[in-house]
Amino acid sequence: MKPPPFEYGVAESVGEAVALLQRYDGEARVLAGGQSLVPLLNMRLARPAALIDLNRVRELDFVRASGNTITIGAMTRQRSVERSPDVQRQNALLHAATQNIGHPQIRNRGTMGGSLAHAHPASEYQAAAVALDARFTLAGPSGTRSVDAAEFFVTYLTTAIEPDEVLTEIAWPALSPGAGWSLIEVARRHGDFALAGVAATLTPDARGRCAEARIALFGVGPTALRARGAERTLTGAALEGGVFDEAAVSAEREIDEPPSDVHASGEYRRHLVGVLTRRALREAAARAGVATSTGVA
């Protein structure tokens, strides 16, 4: 058998899961869709004393749209998110992020909460959450607390979830009215982990100037990160070729040394950040209905 031995139990509610986590005092892990955790078990990179299965916790499987926010239960399958008309209507960036996760066979089983809690730096959900300032609700022994994306992702594979807490839901602000968006990544094959990627939204004002820019870079550091300098460059500027080049140069300079590995050198990843930022901004501007005639891809 591939995985190391562990005790296994099925939680029927969030309260039960939290009580079990407390009982194992940091030695247990919750099991969501298992699309990241079970490979780690198979390779024996994870050796928890116990797994607490959340797959029968019905209260965590929902997509709820209200006003300017879509709240999604942590155990909602990525396939359900992908097919949700509310998500498609209110948050095209989140829909695109979902479609870029693995393959349909992975999304049938994988959950939104599981992906976010795994916190892989090349995760499309992490990039979308950082770009849009999603909020995370965590349930623990003394009740629930809410943290924002900047606080939630601590570093590579590490989040703000305490050992006796469960991620229960994620609140996604809708894209601003009139906003354009883009999610672009480079991977050797579709469905592979991105070597580098960019999630961006641009909101133009009535005169075609940038009222708000949001840019998240992913796969190039311990967590997805906002390119704040590039966002400042764009804000207030006319949305056309020259400013996209400036923002791309800025994004390239804002990241620390990206990881070098067998898949790509750090230098290549940094180069991709510039290219992809420029392309993402042009695409977002086009989707926002702003003509972008100048500049090169």
Add this chain to the structure above:
Amino acid sequence: MSEAMAARRTVSVTVNGVAHERVIDARLTLVDFLRGELGMTGTHVGCEHGLCGACTVLLDGQAVRSCILLAVQADGAAITTVEGLATGGQLHPIQEAFMEAHGLQCGFCTPGFLMAVTELLEGTPDPTEDEIRDVLGGNLCRCTGYEAILASVKLAAAKLRALRGTVAGDG
């Protein structure tokens, strides 16, 4: 809690319409359960970490990787494996199509492809090429170069549509 925490559990599943119950280690993956406990070796085990898709089965009608699903998690579920496609010695139209359009060479990856395609054509009888490619992207084949597999899926879709048309016409 439905049951207390334990390293061994009883699992009841229906595989291709037949009910099975076993007491197993919680760490047993579904593919090892199918092959080792039930002796159903049609489901192949390739990479064992969710990448290659050779182990794809249907779990309550949805294509999933059985190497990264614990067998205990399938408790109460209906599973379809490649052994469940043919009926009474008659190949399933998808299997026929793969044979006729040369959608396999060594055959190692084929059970996974067949199950992924089964789910696709169940929900999307007339898929676009992009929709087919999206699903095939989840399975690795190291022999065929995929073009013949793509042709097989198109042929399978046509066969199934023709069959459904006949059934509807008869009704």
